[in-house]
Amino acid sequence: MTMEKSDQPRPPQFQRFTRLERTLHALMIVSFIALAVTGMTLKFSYTSWAAFISRRLGGFESAGFIHRAAASLMFGVFVAHLVDLNRKRREQYSGSWARLLLGHDTMLFNRRDLRELVASLKWFVGVGPRPRYGRWTYWEKFDYFAVFWGIFVIGATGLMLWFPELFTRVLPGWLINVASIIHSDEALLATGFIFTVHFFNTHLRPEKFPMDIVVFTGRMPVAEFKRDKPAEYEQLVAEGRLDDHMVEAYQPVVIRTIRAFAWTALGIGSFMVLWIVYAMVFAYR
Amino acid sequence: MSRGMLAFVVVGLGLAAVGSAQENADCLACHGEKDFTTERNGRTVSLYVSEKSFGASVHAELACVSCHADLEGKELPHEAPLQKVDCGTCHETEKAQHAASLHGRALKRGDPLAPTCSSCHGMHDILPVKDPASPVSPLKVPFTCGRCHQEGSAVMRRRTIHQDHILENYSESIHGEGLLRKGLIVAPNCASCHTAHNILPHTDPASSIARANIAKTCTKCHAEIEMVHRKVIRGELWEKEAHVLPACVDCHQPHKIRKVFYTQGMADADCLTCHQEKTLKARDGRPMFVDAAELQGSRHAKIACSQCHSGVNVSKTRPCETITQKVDCGACHTEIAQQYAESQHGKLLARQDPNAPSCKECHGGHGILGRLQSSSPTFAMNIPQLCARCHREGQKAAVRYSGPEHGIIEAYTESIHGKGLLKSGLTVTATCTNCHTAHHELPRTDPASSVNRANVPATCGQCHHGIQEEFEKSIHHTLVGHTDKELPVCNDCHTAHTIRRTDAEGFKLDIMQKCGRCHGAIAKTYFDTYHGKVSQLGYTKTAKCYDCHGAHDILKVTDPRSHLSRQNVVQTCQKCHPGATRRFAGYLTHATHHDPEKYPWLFWTFWGMTGLLVGTFVVGGAHTLLWLPRAMQMRRELREAEAAEERREAADGSEPGEPEKGEASGPKPAEG
Secondary structure, eight states: OOTTOTTSOOOOEEEOSOHHHHHHHHHHHHHHHHHHHHHHHHHTTTSHHHHHHHHHTTSHHHHHHHHHHHHHHHHHHHHHHHHHHHHHHHHHSTTOHHHHHHSTTOSSOOHHHHHHHHHHHHHHTTSSOOOOOOSSOHHHHHHHHHHHHHHHHHHHHHHHHHSHHHHTTTSOTHHHHHHHHHHHHHHHHHHHHIIIIIHIIIIISTTTTTOOOHHHHSEEOHHHHHHHOHHHHHHHHHHTOGGGGEEOOOOHHHHHHHHHHHHHHHHHHHHHHHHHHIIIIISOO | OHHHHHHHHHHHHHHHHTSSSOOHHHHHHHHTSTTOEEEETTEEEEOOOOHHHHHHSTTTTSOHHHHSGGGTTOOSSOOSSOOOOOGGGTOHHHHHHHHHSHHHHHHHTTOTTOOOHHHHHOSTTOOOTTSTTSTTSTTTHHHHHHTTSSTTSHHHHHSOOSOOSHHHHHHHSHHHIIIIITOOTTSOOHHHHHOSSOOOOTTSTTSTTSHHHHHHHHHTTSTTGGGGOTTTOOTTHHHHTTTTSOOHHHHBOTTOTTSBSSOSOTTHHHHHHHHTOTTOBOTTSOBOOOOHHHHHTSTTTTSOHHHHSTTOOOOSSOGGGGOOSOOOGGGTOHHHHHHHHHSHHHHHHHTTOTTOOOHHHHHOSTTOOOTTSTTSTTSGGGHHHHHHHHHSTTSHHHHHOOSSOOSHHHHHHHSHHHIIIIISOOTTSOOHHHHHOSSOOOOTTSTTSTTSGGGHHHHHHTTOHHHHHHHHTSTTSTTTOOOSSOOOOHHHHHOSSOOOOTTSHHHHHHHHHHHHHHSHHHHHHHTTSHHHHHHHHTOOSSOOHHHHHOSTTOOOTTSTTSTTSTTTHHHHHHTTOTTOOTTGGGSOTTOOTTOTTTOHHHHHHHHHHHHHHHHHHHHHHHHHHHHHHHHHHHHHHHHHHHHHHHHHHHHHTSOTTHHHHHHHHSHHHHHO
């Protein structure tokens, strides 16, 4: 928020995400929105909005192509992430999966998350201080695994719908119907969750409003870092490793570009929430 | 011997009773026996005389010897052979005529084929002419004459007769039709023209059919025929100067009367003497002008005025004075008039409704043209505009109509039929009259109407016969589908006046709504599947009702001939999904997740997913909402800290311009 002051020397910032992680998240946004928009045209085909968007996209066949291309992209993102995890394991955790998965910065839920969840709820209702969150909060971990789950469930059923002739060589035909229900409802869940809960938790939540661009820039002011993740900050300071993570802030033009992209994604997401509410509440049949 | 004795006794008794002549009973004593025969020229000849038929004959009152005169006063049994009976004893005139006639002269020449009195009249059983059983009664004459004068007879083969197929031609002529088909016994038979006994060749000046006498012969019946033949004759000229004038048979061939060599309408000139006057008006002001040129170019060019204006009669003032009735087209167009009378138009006219169209309304008057002439109002391409005169929205027929069809003419014009007819000029394309009929149109609620539900398939089938045949075997046809519900007919899917190309997108998308009108629940479930959703988006490439179920040949899926029967379903899927297998065909194309009985898997999957969705949102949403007040508080504190920081910086004087900005922008969101 203070980044626009171009005439000032920019103070170094804390690096939270690597270049690859940022790229993958950006690609994830693109593919997710593409999948959601094209998929929803079918799910809510009874609304005039759906027909309008389908036409804009060049018809159901072209929308279908976009959907499948975006799905492939998302698979690619997923695979790239797994490869990156593997690299991380080798480079940072001396080749041990156990250390990666059970270590301090793990993405897996652990006892500490449970404690933080309880402490958070207490804080929410005013009977305790704000928990001193570490590198990954429990809601961030939830979002992370929601994607895993989503890619597995939506991806698997999506493949069945993509290649029904192949799958029905083995599976009964009615499983395709089951697959469509799962695919469609899980997608609705994912879309709805990302565009409301995730948007709020990371962007729209008042202290971050209107958005937190750390996932795009990969870096954040130290003060903000200190406030958001005090446990991690303190540990880094204690270990004297904070300076290892300090990088130069981006040029304002980069920030502006990133914001434009983020605004677009946020806008589309919000629009889709409205569309879903309209379709499910007012136009449902 | 015994017979001689008996005869003697009978004669004796007879003499005692009457006096001189032999009694008929005496003759019949022998001739009444059926096996009474004699040998003549080596042949056995019956001498039997039926007492019964003689008793019924015209000569019943006469004695045998009155005709067999050479037996007068002879002893019985008598010598044989007897002389030929001379009918002329009583029938002198006839005898003389016959003797002079062709027949008599041939007889005199000894021609064995020449007819005698008995050839036509018979012998002992001669019946009166009025008796229908008589061979010379009017109805029998053609056949009696025809015995010799028909193709293949000895007379026709061996003698020179200048006419051929006499009996056939006669029977087809108006005279023959009147006599033989309609049983009108005053209709002329052979003898009416040729006479009965005075038959002479037409070359004989005395013949009834000689050129000079024909007019006289014909006018025996056609008494005032001169009145309508004024172009040919003037008054009595026909009889006086028969040699210079055409005789009746020059135009009306003998025996083929009605297959004429003449043009009709000869008296029209008389009518036109007045009616060619452009300013001629009736007493009530109606124009009475008749455009002769228009009439000449019309379908009725060869029809005389008086054939339509049939009230014309001989009158001392004007022939048309006697016309009281409007022209009745039904006089010639009987069947059509009958149809028209049954039609809605006809019924309205019968009720004297001012809006009712009469024949003239559509066909025109004197300038009437055939429906194949392109300038005719009844020419196929002109019919929509013709009907539109009354049936266009706002016109007199349209305003009385309360049914569901509106903008009929405009809709038709844009329909496949209308485009075919009016844009492509394809005159065989269905126009109004093809479906509604030309003269028998009735409201669709009338069971006799061509557009009544029950008759629609047959009406459309006039052109689309192949489809009709297919449809009649389908579950939608009343012959196959047994249900209390109304089964669809052509127009339920194709509409009546807005019929579109079935390969056009609009029709393809619309058909699902059409099917859904009856198959509501199942159509709804279709829209729950990929096929239906894509269709709903407005694309036609995915399967629609008819792609799987068939269109006109639709059958129950349980029918082995159905496209969706076990035998056929895989093949049906393969139309679009070439790799489809039996398992693939197990895809539920009408799946719904609302039916736990029928589709438990879908039902529970759906509710499982919905539960997951709701659960996730409830937890996520609750977490977020609980968080919100703290987040707001954090924001406020953050803004205050930022403001404090900036104030301190401003106090330090390092950046004079900044604090204002910070102060200005800082509190805003906090307030919000």
